Amino acid sequence: MSRFDFTHPPFTHLSPNERLALEGAADIVFFDNDEVIMAPGNSVDSLYVLIKGVVREMADDEVLAVYHAQDTFDARAMVAGVATQRFVVHEEALAYCLPRAVVMQLTESNPRFGAFFYASVSQKFGALAQKAGTRELQTLLTATVRDACSRLPVFVDGQDSVLDAARIMKQRKSKSILVRHRGQLGMFTTTDFRDTILNELPPSTPLYQVCHFNLITTDIDGFLFDALLTMTQRNIRRLVVMDQGEPVGILAQVDILSYFSNHSHLIAHKLERADTLDELQDIAGQITRLVGILSSHGVKAPQLGRLVQALNARLFERTWQLIALPEVVANSCLIVMGSEGRGEQILKTDQDNALIIRDGYDHPTIAGACQAFSDALARFGYPPCPGHIMVNNPQWCQHEQGLRDQLYRWLYLPDGDALMNLAIFVDAEAVAGDHALLAQGKHYLNSLLSDDESFYARFARAIEQFDTPLGFFAQLLTREQNGEATLDIKKGGIFPIVHGIRSLALRHDIAANNTFERLQRLAENGHLERDFANDIHETLAFLLGLRLSHGLAELEDGRPASNLIRPDKLSTLEKDLLKDALALVKKFKSLLRHQFRLGAVA
């Protein structure tokens, strides 16, 4: 008789009994429109799970997040016991109200739930604190034990009895204590305590007889992921933290899990150590799951894009190293292009890649390796590119000279796909081999580009290919597809922005690949107004986020991720935001038309 829906994270990690307990403790609360559920400074004693309705999280007038049915809020406020943001009802909301004590109890008794739950908390911190940048990657590389270790050790003497230990553990709420005995250091944990009872030892047994002296330690300035790795390898849950030879704390696994927002550090680490394509395939699947987890905890699309780009780049590099001979790798440059090169491909939508081979070098295995690489990527879940822009296509697997000839032809003897191919190459990013080969290719392209305004106009003109689906009275224009009204968010919104910014970047010789970075640089150099650049940034971030959440839902249903969204499934707020976004796309297009004098191009 379950009323509570447990099919969404983090509740999926609960056992049936835990679910019953949670359900038994839950109240149902009804909130009216515009009611404030919590405001900064309010004390918070429960976690809310929306059953119906929509709730906005606000910082002053800015909407930070929108919560729908099944969403949980606000883990951070609940843990802290006090709210830092305002939560306002946007549309009559009915919510389960889970008491703080019960949720906290579950995070302790069920480590998986706890890890997931704290991940969401630290995720929230990150997403709010750092709106830009690759925070996630930084934490994974730079976090040290010092950052996560907060448990002060409790010391007892080796002559103290098990009974004393039990008292102290209860008093200090500690699950492990350190034992000093004749200059040695040992540890006594609740597990050891259990064993003393099983072995029928009297409570007066001195601790030095039952504790462990072979402690596994970590240095307080050591990297956190090394500590986690040690735990994983040795199958233990606690490490003693040492500072200059002195024990200063205890690091528990749950501390690490709660510190790290997710498992991306492990994915990166595994990538480095993978030795077979099967292992890599496994990791590729984990990347998609990671995106789902992070996205469900409020990490925004631009940051996710950069994180996935970094992981994908390492995945591709490792794959290429496994497939191609070392000398082939050294004498070529594997590049990714298009959205992957820009760091905006969050879900696996296609593979745009190419190989540049050093002039004068050849090896009979290259063609076979390229084919194997494309096949491997397809196996990892990256669908083959519909335009066949992949290393197994000879057009995209060339010597430097061949590439230069091709760039020349695309510029001066353009055929149908030339400008699109050029656009894709402009976004290229090297992932493996000799990165200089790509740099030289791009340098050559720049030297070909002259002040020929008509070229930039022809290049930018692709933004006119698709109409922006926003009608005269700001209604969303949809198309019927299988009886459902749909809207192509890529053609209608994302592509015009991305290509427009790419055109401007090419025109003004800006080397960055990522659209957000290009925007930043364009604004810095005065080619775009700062405010307008910010608006475009917000708009693109919103559109990418919308596409991501739709794509994740499609993947969950077992369909491939597409660019089609169904406006009738959006909340009122999202629909309004979408309209605003498309209006801005229209405005941007007219600015481009003016800048590139598109009206004048035949």
Added chain:
Amino acid sequence: MIGALKKQWAAHRLKDPRFAMLLQEQNEELVSIDCETTSLNVRDAELLSIGAVKIRGQRILSSESFYVLVRPERKPDAGSVRIHGLRPRDVSDGLAPEDAITRLLHFIGGRPLVGYYLEYDVAILNKYVQPLTGIKLPNRQIEVSGRYYDYKLRQNPDSNVDLRLATLVDDLRVPALPRHDALNDAITASMLYLALKKRGFG
């Protein structure tokens, strides 16, 4: 005036001082209630299960809900088993009716009752309450379908109002819980009540 008289009369008829709390009105909370029975005919029907939940302000206190199975004297007939899913063997471990009612009355106290077609549930309960206490349930009753009727009529004075539960659930946009479980139905009625209260028909 009349209310006070009625109350005095009831107090006079009350057999058992254990139930005096029924007459002390407690208006800061409500109790939403629903019963599953062996038949839809009040005369033959026997209790099978009772679900009840308190409402305080905007909060449905599902964490302190009340749910009991009741052992009927006769076996539930096959037709009703199909609806509520309580087979004879499911209720054979249930409480004796007097025991269940005593517990329920302590749960309700003097709080007003809320329900969907509450009249029926109250009539069934009174079959057990009266012999036990000497009085019928004295609590104020809030009929969700009646409030809904008023709400629809205000919106659209000449219309026929569809009072089926599914219509209310749909129109007031509350989540559809699995039906014909006494506690779920009581929670559904509370959600309907809160939605109506928000619209000014509480």
